[in-house]
Amino acid sequence: MSAATSIALPLVQAFHPATFLERGVAVAFTTPHLAGVRARPAERGGIEFIVPNPSGGRGVYILGWQGVCQICRPTVHDTRLNAHLAALPAVTPAALRHAAREVAGEGLAGREAQAAAAAGLAAEGQDRLVTNFLLLLALVRQMEPEGMGELAAGRGSAFDLEQRARRSVARIAPRLGRPAEAIGAALEELAAVFAGIGLPGQAPPPRIARLLAGLRRLQQDLGPWVLRTEVEAAARASLVAAGAALTLTCAAQTLSEAQAMTADMAEALRRWTDTPGRVAELVARPEWLLDGWEPICLLWTCAGTDAERSAALGEMAALVPVLPRETSEWIGMAVETEGQLAYRKNVPLNHDWRTGTLFERVARNEHLRALAA
Amino acid sequence: MSGDLRTVARALRDAPAARVREAVAMIDALAERGAADALIVPLRGRLRQLGIPRRLGFVRLLFLPLDSVIRDPAFWRAEQAAVPRSALAPLGAAVQAALSEQAGAIRAAIAAGMPGADLVDRFGPPLWTAGAEVLRALSAAAAPRPGWDRTGLPTACLAPIATACACVLGAETALRAAIDGPDGPAVMARVLAATAAAGPDCLALLSAVLLGRCAAPAGPLALLARAATAAGPAAHAAVDRALTAVFERLEREAGAGLSATAADQAAGLLAAVANGTSPRQQALAQAVQLRLDAACRARLETELAAQVLAPLRELTGEAAPAAVVALEHEARALAGYAAAARQLGNADRYDRLLRDAAAAVRAPAGAPALTPIDRVRMVEILAGPEAALALLEGREPGAAIAPPPRASARNPG
Numbered sequence: 164m165s166a167a168t169s170i171a172l173p174l175v176q177a178f179h180p181a182t183f184l185e186r187g188v189a190v191a192f193t194t195p196h197l198a199g200v201r202a203r204p205a206e207r208g209g210i211e212f213i214v215p216n217p218s219g220g221r222g223v224y225i226l227g228w229q230g231v232c233q234i235c236r237p238t239v240h241d242t243r244l245n246a247h248l249a250a251l252p253a254v255t256p257a258a259l260r261h262a263a264r265e266v267a268g269e270g271l272a273g274r275e276a277q278a279a280a281a282a283g284l285a286a287e288g289q290d291r292l293v294t295n296f297l298l299l300l301a302l303v304r305q306m307e308p309e310g311m312g313e314l315a316a317g318r319g320s321a322f323d324l325e326q327r328a329r330r331s332v333a334r335i336a337p338r339l340g341r342p343a344e345a346i347g348a349a350l351e352e353l354a355a356v357f358a359g360i361g362l363p364g365q366a367p368p369p370r371i372a373r374l375l376a377g378l379r380r381l382q383q384d385l386g387p388w389v390l391r392t393e394v395e396a397a398a399r400a401s402l403v404a405a406g407a408a409l410t411l412t413c414a415a416q417t418l419s420e421a422q423a424m425t426a427d428m429a430e431a432l433r434r435w436t437d438t439p440g441r442v443a444e445l446v447a448r449p450e451w452l453l454d455g456w457e458p459i460c461l462l463w464t465c466a467g468t469d470a471e472r473s474a475a476l477g478e479m480a481a482l483v484p485v486l487p488r489e490t491s492e493w494i495g496m497a498v499e500t501e502g503q504l505a506y507r508k509n510v511p512l513n514h515d516w517r518t519g520t521l522f523e524r525v526a527r528n529e530h531l532r533a534l535a536a
Numbered sequence: 537m538s539g540d541l542r543t544v545a546r547a548l549r550d551a552p553a554a555r556v557r558e559a560v561a562m563i564d565a566l567a568e569r570g571a572a573d574a575l576i577v578p579l580r581g582r583l584r585q586l587g588i589p590r591r592l593g594f595v596r597l598l599f600l601p602l603d604s605v606i607r608d609p610a611f612w613r614a615e616q617a618a619v620p621r622s623a624l625a626p627l628g629a630a631v632q633a634a635l636s637e638q639a640g641a642i643r644a645a646i647a648a649g650m651p652g653a654d655l656v657d658r659f660g661p662p663l664w665t666a667g668a669e670v671l672r673a674l675s676a677a678a679a680p681r682p683g684w685d686r687t688g689l690p691t692a693c694l695a696p697i698a699t700a701c702a703c704v705l706g707a708e709t710a711l712r713a714a715i716d717g718p719d720g721p722a723v724m725a726r727v728l729a730a731t732a733a734a735g736p737d738c739l740a741l742l743s744a745v746l747l748g749r750c751a752a753p754a755g756p757l758a759l760l761a762r763a764a765t766a767a768g769p770a771a772h773a774a775v776d777r778a779l780t781a782v783f784e785r786l787e788r789e790a791g792a793g794l795s796a797t798a799a800d801q802a803a804g805l806l807a808a809v810a811n812g813t814s815p816r817q818q819a820l821a822q823a824v825q826l827r828l829d830a831a832c833r834a835r836l837e838t839e840l841a842a843q844v845l846a847p848l849r850e851l852t853g854e855a856a857p858a859a860v861v862a863l864e865h866e867a868r869a870l871a872g873y874a875a876a877a878r879q880l881g882n883a884d885r886y887d888r889l890l891r892d893a894a895a896a897v898r899a900p901a902g903a904p905a906l907t908p909i910d911r912v913r914m915v916e917i918l919a920g921p922e923a924a925l926a927l928l929e930g931r932e933p934g935a936a937i938a939p940p941p942r943a944s945a946r947n948p949g
Contacts, residue, residue, distance in 0.1 A: 239916050239924045270909035273864065274857040470653030522872040522917070526865070 172230060175222035178213065180487040187213050188256050189455035189484070191263040191532055192244065193272055195524035196235035199482045201455070204254050210245075215481065238525060240271040255447065256454040257359070263532070272529045279533040287358065290369045295354035297362045299328055302350070302428040306331035335429050339436060346432060353435050356443050359450055363422050374453045375414060377460040382407040384463065388476070396473045399480040403459065406483040409498065410452055413486070416494050417448035448493055455484035461531050554862065564591035592652045594642055595628030597660060598667050601708040602701060604748035604785065605741060609688055614696075617740035617774070617781035622687035623697050627671060630681055634670040638663060661709045668706035675699040696737055703731055703738035704745050711742075715750065725759050732767035736774035739767070743778030747805060748785065754808035761813065779809065779817055783824045790831035796869075796876035802828055803879035825880055832877035833885055839870055840893045848896075848903040848914070855905035867893075867917045894919035898927060 180186035187201030196217060205211035205227070214224040217234050224230065228245050231237065237245070247262040248254075266272070268280040307327050329343075332350075336343045361369035368376065385407070388400035424431045424442070435442050459479045466475040490498045551559070592600075599606070605618045612620035632639045642659050650658075674681070675698040680691055689697075707727050714724035724746075731742045743760055750756050760778075764771035786802045789795075806828075809821035843866040851859060871890060878886040894915045896902040903911060916924030 236921055239912060239921050239928060242921065242925060243928075270907070271913070273913065274860055274910075278857070468651035468653045470651070470657060520872070521875070522868045526868055 172224060172233060173226070175216050175220070176225060177221075178223045178485060180485065182487050182489040183451045183454075184254070186485065186487045188254055188259045189458070190244065190248070190259060191267075191458075191535065192237070192241045193525055193528040193532060194235055194237045194241050195521055195528065197231070197237065197241060198478070198528075199455075200231075202248055202254055202259065210248050210251075210254065238271075240266060240529075243269070243271055256450045257447065267532055272532045273526075276529055276533040287370070289367075290361065291354050291358040293365060293367075294358045294361050294369065295351060297365060298350055298354055298357065298425065298428070300324075301362065301425050302335070302432075303327045303331045305428050306334055335432065338429060339433050341436065349432055349435055352439070353431065353442075356435075356446050357421075357425070360418055360421055360446060362425055371414075371418060371449050371453065374457060374460075375411065375418070375449075377464075378407050378411055378414075378453065378456055381460050381463050382411065388472070393473070396476055399476040402480050403476065403483055407456070409486065410456060410484075413490055413494050413498065414449045414452040417445075417452060421446045421448065452486075452490070452493075455482065457535050458482060458531055461534050465527075465531070465534075561591075592655050593646065594632055594639055595624055597642065597655060598628050598631055598663055598705075599624050599701070600656065600660065601664060601711075601745060602704055602741075605704075605744045605781065614693065615777065617744035617778045619697060619701060619741070620687065620689060620693075623689060623693070626681045626683035626687060627674070627698060627701065629683060630674055631667045631670045634673075635663070635666050638666060661712075664705040664708045668702040671698045671702035671705065675702065699735075700737050700741040703734055704742050707731060707742060711746065721755060721759060724756060725763065728759055728763035729766065732763045732771050732774075736770040739763070739771055740774035740777040740781075743775050744781045747778060747782045748801070751801065751804060752808075753801075753805045754811065757805075757808045757812060776814075776817065779820065783820065787824065787827060787831070790828050790835075796873045799828075799832055799873065799876040799880065803876070806880070829877075829880040829882055832873075832880060833882070833889065836870060836874055836877065836886060836889050839866075839873075840889060844870065844918075845893060845896050845902065848906070849901070851903070851905040853905060855907075855910065860906070860910050864913060864917060867914060871917050890918045891923075894923055 184203060187203035190197070190200050190202050190212070192198075192200055197214070199215045201213040202210050203213065209227070212226050212228070212231055214226055214231065214234065216222050216224065224234070226234075228249075231245075244263060244266045247266055248259065251258050251262060264280045264283055267276040268284075270277040303324065307330065332343050332346045336346050339346065341349070359369055360371045365372065382404055385400045385404040389397055389404055391397045391400070424434070424445070431442075459482050462475045462479050462482075463472065466472040486498060599619075602619055606621050606624070607616065607618040609620040609622040612618055638659075642655070642663065645655060645659065675695045678695050681694060684691060684694060707730075710723055710727045714720045714727060728739070728742070732739045746756050746760070747753055760775050764775050782805065786798065789798055806821045806825045809817050810825075812818065844863060847859075847863055847866075851863075874886040874890055897906075897911060897914045897918065903914065906914065912924045912928045915927050
């Protein structure tokens with residue numbers, strides 16, 4: 164083995180993060196032993212990983228990449244992904260998603276994930292375009308409300324809209340003390356920031372709306388499972404459903420707050436000009452809240468039979484993200500964030516590699532990567 | 537079997553896994569399988585090896601707990617801890633007739649397309665318990681059963697076979713709880729004691745079922761020895777018969793190629809017997825282990841060559857994504873198989889076979905249609921991430937990790 168063998172593992176730690184950054188961001192690793200691993204900035208620079216206790220017990224290890232290599236043999240995809248993560252200027256769900264997409268785009272998670280990465284990139288571009296258009300439309304609607312009904316109903320011409328847009332931007336520019344071109348650029352920047360959450364009712368739904376819909380479906384699907392007579396399956400379903408419900412409430416609220424900014428485009432543009440970091444932080448909140456839920460939803464979706472769903476529930480319960488205490492500040496009310504670490508994986512030690520399951524799990528994880536791209 | 541069917545059967549025997557899967561699904565979906573059923577017979581070993589599930593019907597669901605001890609009637613002997621396949625149809629028909637309401641619900645669920653695993657979960661336990669009662673009554677009545685004459689078995693075999701099957705079916709629910717539950721050893725000890733009291737044939741069949749199924753057979757083996765000691769010398773002989781039957785099955789399956797799960801189970805069982813107290817069983821286990829190891833290595837070598845290396849060499853031009861995915865799937869299955877089979881001994885020989893295959897893939901002529909990244913992935917599957925990373929970074933295995941790629945210019949906020 165490599166020099167990593169000389170590194171002693173640190174002690175297992177309890178995991179009760181105060182902030183979302185401390186909780187870290189879910190990493191789309193394909194190595195089965197790295198399920199549920201999160202990344203966050205290390206105190207001394209670089210990145211550290213929060214690794215669920217591999218023994219299946221409570222607590223986590225906080226490890227650098229060498230430590231991770233000591234507890235498993237990461238796939239080439241994961242080694243490359245780690246290298247990309249180490250080069251990131253900021254650890255956010257969006258940054259990790261882009262890094263994961265870049266590595267998948269190289270083909271290291273297979274052809275399916277490679278094609279999905281390209282499709283994901285195109286879809287994101289499409290979301291940005293639609294959002295840009297809707298932001299402009301919102302601005303026009305607020306600046307020149309007269310006759311907007313016709314435009315919104317699609318009866319106005321593109322030329323008419325363009326003229327109105329020009330006039331709206333020209334009218335708002337002096338109010339913000341910026342030239343008209345700068346307003347156009349600011350709108351495009353805002354569109355990039357809002358692309359994930361979009362505007363209320365946006366169609367096709369942007370990424371966050373899709374994730375929320377998926378999580379809502381999962382919560383509904385789990386309803387009958389919570390009432391099952393099999394105690395363990397019911398307990399796991401209950402844990403996942405409760406986590407999903409709490410996350411849905413928090414994410415929906417932060418989403419509404421972020422989208423509410425567009426109700427006053429002049430103010431939104433002013434805030435974006437004065438404090439872009441603050442605006443980006445508010446808009447990113449739903450994604451931080453939903454981070455880690457997509458693979459859980461996909462595990463459920465991919466389970467075709469009740470027996471598979473029952474097995475998937477064990478894995479899903481172990482992956483439920485812990486909400487940090489910062490959640491209460493974000494949504495302005497007390498949130499129960501303890502008691503979410505009740506379940507860990509339940510695979511007999513070494514059973515997976517002895518039966519060759521490990522190889523199938525890598526393939527399964529690559530498939531999930533493709534579905535999540 | 538007609539000449540046409542024989543030709544199809546021969547073609548299927550050597551067909552790629554995907555083709556076999558399609559053919560079996562098609563045959564299983566037929567309302568009346570008739571002569572097409574004969575196509576399945578020579579494929580049974582391969583289906584197990586490939587892990588291809590069969591569609592459940594009433595009789596298959598009823599006798600599912602006995603799956604590992606069902607034998608081709610041509611090779612079945614009365615002293616074996618096994619059940620001849622031909623006996624299942626008349627016994628199953630008797631149970632179906634006696635449990636008409638339950639059977640109707642099961643048939644309706646099957647017709648509605650309920651997945652096999654859900655059928656087992658929902659209908660299995662009550663069916664096995666009730667089926668055991670019917671078979672016991674059948675055995676006690678000792679009357680000839682309609683259709684028994686088509687089994688090719690003497691009428692005298694009906695009662696002992698029905699009794700032994702009833703024993704296993706009746707114990708199934710408790711056995712499942714014992715294997716998975718917290719009070720496993722205590723529950724299993726009770727089940728074994730009761731079965732030993734029912735007679736050596738029952739104990740032999742249940743032991744064979746148990747030993748063929750347990751992922752960790754050391755505990756059950758010790759419990760069996762204890763139950764046999766309490767029951768007397770005939771019970772000891774019954775456990776020996778069970779072990780012999782399990783080993784025979786493993787060797788027979790090894791001929792067609794053990795599945796990864798079966799290789800893992802075999803390794804566990806052989807280790808448990810080798811660490812046991814019976815010198816006769818130890819000697820038997822040692823000989824079986826050598827033969828299984830040789831068979832598994834031969835299968836790995838053959839399959840690597842036929843299912844991975846030859847198709848890779850023959851793939852030319854720009855490889856279609858589906859072809860690459862299918863080859864990766866084959867390679868992954870074989871790497872998983874090697875991981876399980878290496879426990880049978882000579883682990884380094886399995887590793888060498890995989891390393892040699894990876895070396896062949898690395899050579900340009902070995903896989904002319906693969907992209908460099910496809911090649912890296914194939915090497916990763918066969919020889920592990922270290923070898924693949926070395927190939928990706930253009931260095932030899934064992935060198936230091938190269939620096940990370942360029943910093944990402946993006947900061948999506």
